[in-house]
Amino acid sequence: MSVASRERPIHTAPRRSAGNTPRLDGRASAALMLGGAGLFVFNVLFGPIAIVLGLRAARNPAGGRFGRIGGRLGVTLGVLDLLVWAVLLLVRLRGDGLSWQFGG
Template sequence: MSVRTQQRSAAAEGRRRPSPQERPRTPGRPAPSATPPARLDGRAAAALMLGGAGMFIFNIVFGPLAIVLGLRAARDPRGGRFGRLGGRLGVVLGILDLAILAVLLISRIGSDGLTWQLGG
């Protein structure tokens, strides 16, 4: 018997099905919510983390990765509202990573040439 058939038969008898909020709760279990919590897409979360970390370390690697993962998350229709938003923010952070790298390289080349020094 389908759900619609059960609902019609319940309506014909003059009774209605209780909503999830009206159903008695089982001890130790939370009440069921009407809407599931919004989840952040894994690619969007990775783009945000890589973009944030790229502002401080390895921006030549983390920036492009954040952009690629962010674009994929933003274009995925299953990502939901927060997946798309997280993807867009990941792209912005990835672009910011590359801009920081460009500023650092330009300031380094303009002052005394490009030299890398490991240690003190």
């Protein structure tokens, strides 16, 4: 009997049933993605969208535990987006010379 012909059991994690799987609501995941991206680009656009989607996800009882947490985090990131935008705007208006340039 060769080593290659021996059957070895494959150890895998136990499977969860479909009703037991923790899920993240689509609105919550969209709020998280837009809120995170808004910290770097399009703050004034992505921030309010993340806030609205996050509030809807947090209030949705069918979203489950992770949908509510994701919604709250999306709202938090959306508010941070608007704060970053406000700081950048105030620094620019004061004339302190903050500028982003690409390509020279």
